[in-house]
Amino acid sequence: MKRALMVWLLLLCAGAAQAHKASDAYLILEADATGLSERVDIALRDLDRELQLDADDNGQLSWGELRARAGEIDQLARQGLGMTLTDADGGRCTPQALAPLQIDTRSDGRYAVLQRRWQCRAPAQDLTLNYRLFAASDPTHRGVLSLRGPAGAAQTLVLAPDGHATPLRLGAAHSLLSVLRDGVHHIWIGLDHILFLLALLLPAVLVREGNHWRPAAHLKPVLLDVLGVVSAFTLAHSITLALAAFEILSPPSRWVESLIAASVLLAALNNLWPLLLHGRWRLTFAFGLVHGFGFASALRELGLRREALAGPLLMFNLGVELGQLAVVAGFMGLVWGLRRRPGYPRWVLGGGSLLIALLALVWLLERSLDLDLLSPR
């Protein structure tokens, strides 16, 4: 007893020199429209304690020793996470095969990185974790969860390995106002949609006479022309946006994106070498159909539920129109003021259209041939 007491007393003298971090694992889950990507980082020291990975027992864990046991490591992680995932339609999502094992370095050493996808038929919605990793060997272990829903909102949670079920909801309902904002945002960051509109509006304040341009004298015919063009664009893209959102028509996005680029190119070229002067709304309507499919892909990224799509679809479209109206109003004010300047036809209309055409040509090549000429675009 005396001996034990001495040991104890010595222990006290060491002082409370708190040091390193306790054991943590990191879970990074990101949901999207068709499922969820899962990444789990587990400290190699914890894995070795649990699975005796250091096969030659030399106190050093090598890549070969680790790689050989990837299957067991994955099994340990899956049991430890106890994860189930269902989609918006209530269907069970299925985990795909483990991606090749990787390594990452964190502040307290190296971690094994396990990555896989969960495939769902509808957007992932209900996630349950039954976290009990290392519950038997280290109750102070924690799982640090970083969860990103399909709308991009992230949350962080610390999980104790107590085996309690942690239910989490992924597809947080979008408020209609936020979808409206998304629509405005989408048109404002969508340079290709904006340039298409600008290419159509640049010549609107001019009148073509023979081989050259002359400033328009009256505002009314100009506004009527603009109204026609903008309405045609709006009507056309609303039709295809709805068709795509309800999955009645969904053309491959590479085709859609390429055609959008082509539409910008043609609109700009028509300013440089005018072929179609009257009734430009027809051209606008045709290409507006293509742009609508482009908007649909942005709406899909929000991961909305199909049965509750009508309201958000309307709000998203309204947002697109509002954003578009703001662009049109600002731009028309500007070019109406500039139209009498002698350099307008040559430098603003000609130069601007040339620049737009060049950019559109690059996009067209990139998107149709899947190249990266101007990255990141």
Next chain:
Amino acid sequence: MRRLPSLLVLLLLSLRGLASPYTPQSDEEVLEQLPRRLAAVPRQGLALPQALGLAQAALQRARQEGDPRELGRAQALLAPWWHLPAPPPAVRLLRASMLQTQHRFDAALQDLDALLAGAATPLALRAQAELTRAALLQLRGRWPEARSACTRLAGLSYAALGAAVQVHGRVCLAELDSLQGRNESAAAALAQLARYPQAPAAWILLLRAELAERRGLAEAEALYRQALQAEPSIYTRAALADWLLARRRWAEAAALVLAHQSDQAEQAELVRLPDALLLRLAIAWRAGGDARASEAAAQLQERFEATALRGDGSAHARERARYALDVRPDAGEALQQAIANWALQREPADAWLLWRAAQLPAAPKPLAAQARQALEQFRRESGMQDARWSAAS
């Protein structure tokens, strides 16, 4: 355009300190230096005596090497009893010590109070609980209560256990005397106690060194070195490093810290270095103009963030304050952390830290005044004496 959202995600992730994973080039590449292998925690619980022995050994390793995973192991070994409201006294004592190491001082005190109040606690365990409690109360600045605990230990209550307990009680009293400025008598008492065969030599050397430092005596250095030789603990090494840092001996301080684990390659050492030592290394390298200074600072910052992420942030206030004071530097953060730490720990090192943070010209004025007032009040009530700042304020 479709790539924009994914770019944003990447940016956000990189801001959150997530490096990208990689695939090693060859099977021979060594990824991790492992601590010595221990027998796995058995799935079926052990009998209490074996579990206690193993858990105690794990706690000792946790304190000597600064590895909290050992605390997790100890808790796993004690799992069948850990969550009981009133576990067997031996378990409860160990639980209190572990809570103390995790800086959960209030919970630790609760267990210790219960042990001392319980009639069923065996005398030897009672003595250990008393001493642990005295150390905790002293750490928290509750000196009158600590003094009565030490007085009981030095008296006849535990005489049946032999002279060791009495010696510890007297050392504990001498330490309190030294904190309250009874320097000469405390130094003499400690020197005399060191001659007892039952005396905790390393502890006494450390206390004498700390007292000499507070008195501004040069003999502190030799005492620190002797204490480190007697018991190479992280605490003592950090204390000696601080002594060297205060004297602008940057290279010596860095060498002392790096000598902590001399058997490994230097690269591995930075990662394996306990926070308290890495902190001293970062200060020494920064002040000495070493090229690796920013690497050490970044490593520390990452550790603080990782700890905060798991929800243990407040346990590191002392290190965070020192980091903001001497490494980053950030006057506002230094003062805020020093104040948070002062609410938790009130040792001379904590007072010194708070005083320094409150002296910074860039510190927020009202907060600095508040900190100085808290220090002054504590000094009045406790009688704390420290030549490093008592004379200057």
